[in-house]
Amino acid sequence: MSNNLEIALQSKQLRRAGQPGSKPDWFNRLWTLAAAPMLLLFFIPVAAIFLRLSPTDFVRSLTDPAAVQAVQLSLTTSLVSLGLILLLGTPAAYVLYRRRGRLHWLLDTLVDLPTVLPPAVAGVALLIAFGREGVVGQALRQVGITIPFTGAAVVLAQMFVAAPLYIRSAALGFAAVDCELKQAAALDGASRWQVFRYIMLPMSAAPIISGSMMAWARVLGEFGATIIFAGNLAGRTQTMPLAIYIGFENNLNVALALSAILILVSSLLLVLLKVVINRRLNGD
């Protein structure tokens, strides 16, 4: 983080230095021009959704029971997933930050794996593990628990693909806390738990919050693992991305309306994220 801060300060100074007269800055204009195609590739499809979707269609689609169910289901499952990611991901982040043990590199890779795996692989793997006939699923079945085709499957799929984003961010946050600060606290008689609770947790609040937001955005967008592992049933496992996929084949307006909501929510999360990071950079 302190590194980022220095870079930000340096570039600010450079920018100031680079604005002497009113001479047109051809160099920068050329770069802007060269960047335009890439930026347009992001902008045009997103804008097209809002151009295609008239406000009346948007409102009408949102009263469609399948759309309402999908929004409700996405909201509840994503919040449950986020809560579990915070609860179970924080210890994982702590273990990752400590870098103890000979097998540390293995853990490190394991946590990164879901981020690079195609979600379809995640779905197949989850089904093979937690399915009725799966390695763990068979045992669960003995005690009367079946996971596939339930909300629990949706949550597991979401956690699998999104938790690494949070864990990675929180671990980096823990690692950035000044060692001397922790030592000073320990010298003053703080227990290890108190050091964690009163020094590390507050000092890595920004990466923890930004990590949770990234994870939440990823959770809301989860599609591939969900449709394979949890199936597709309106009201039970059909989250917004699934409703968009199915809706694309038979009700384009619902698909467009749900896409618009996801774009708006994701943009909002990203803006909040930048606010958090900026405050951190300009603050301490």
Add this chain to the structure above:
Amino acid sequence: MKPVTFLFVVVSLALAAGCAPAQPAARTSLVVFAASSLTEAITELEQVFEAQNPGVDVQLNFANSNTLAEQIAQGAPADVFASAALAFMTRLEENGQVDARETRIFARNQMSVILPKSNPANLTSLSDLARPGVKLVLGAREGPQGAYVERLLTNLSAAPGFDPEFKQQVYHNVVSYESTVKGVVTKVALGEADAGIAYVTDAKSDADTLTTLPIPPEYNLVADYPIAPLKDAPNRAMAQALVEFILSPAGQQILAKYGFLPPGE
């Protein structure tokens, strides 16, 4: 690199690509868009056809017929379209992309109730599908197969020995609507669902992991599979030859092997 040098490199690369000698004995490629229920049968037909026509490279694209018709309507380059339902061929005919006189029914298929070999819910007859708690997986209700399933369930609800509410009860047991029928087969074969409704050909292709419940023929439905070369197929002669081959006795024999019924007269 100076901009001029860069431009020079790009231009010479483009020229080099343009001047590259054509591959020896250029292979004609033929693109076939086929319903996913045809996967195994068309793959074998492709191999035999390629063996008989050296220099032809048949490329297969499988998806549900709805998606394929949509892709062709949006300009996807295809030479031949094989659909699991007439409606999608009709859409392309109305779109002016297929000549209705060239559309031929080349196979027929029927519905089949598939169960994992282990039969976890202990289902012994069709009426068991309505038993509360049975986990059923069906194809998307909006797809062609979904429409056949709905008609099958309507027929059974009116049949003697079945509850008039049979259809509603069965739909109540559905735990997932898969986007393709192949998805239904996989979930049932993995044992994740107690039963599913697929095509007879699917039950046959996974005979070592699946069993079936018999559907009395008078209530079952017959799905007609149409095939046609596309009007602006890049290689129309070869496209027509492939359709003829599939309709020939040799082609029909391969289809029969995978459980397809011959086209009715």
